[in-house]
Amino acid sequence: MPSTTTEKQIRDGEDRSPNLRQLRVMLEYLSRLFEQDLGDSFSRVIEEFRAGDNVAECTLPEDLESCAWGVADLCPVQIISISD
Incomplete structure (x- = not known):
């Protein structure tokens, strides 16, 4: 039976696979720009960077520009876009 990697192992760097390293980088970037919306389980822009009351624009x-580009590049569903 294949082993599973726990969130703690990811945080502690116990698994060195390229996919998990990429996930750690993405989680670091995400935590600087987004927070979990407890009401609907989606992420939203943290209040400090929001464009008015819009939780999806900042x-x-x-x-933090390079951080935003990093998040957009690593997003597996390509939902994050950046414009000037």
């Missing part, structure tokens, strides 16, 4: 300072 305005970012320059120092």
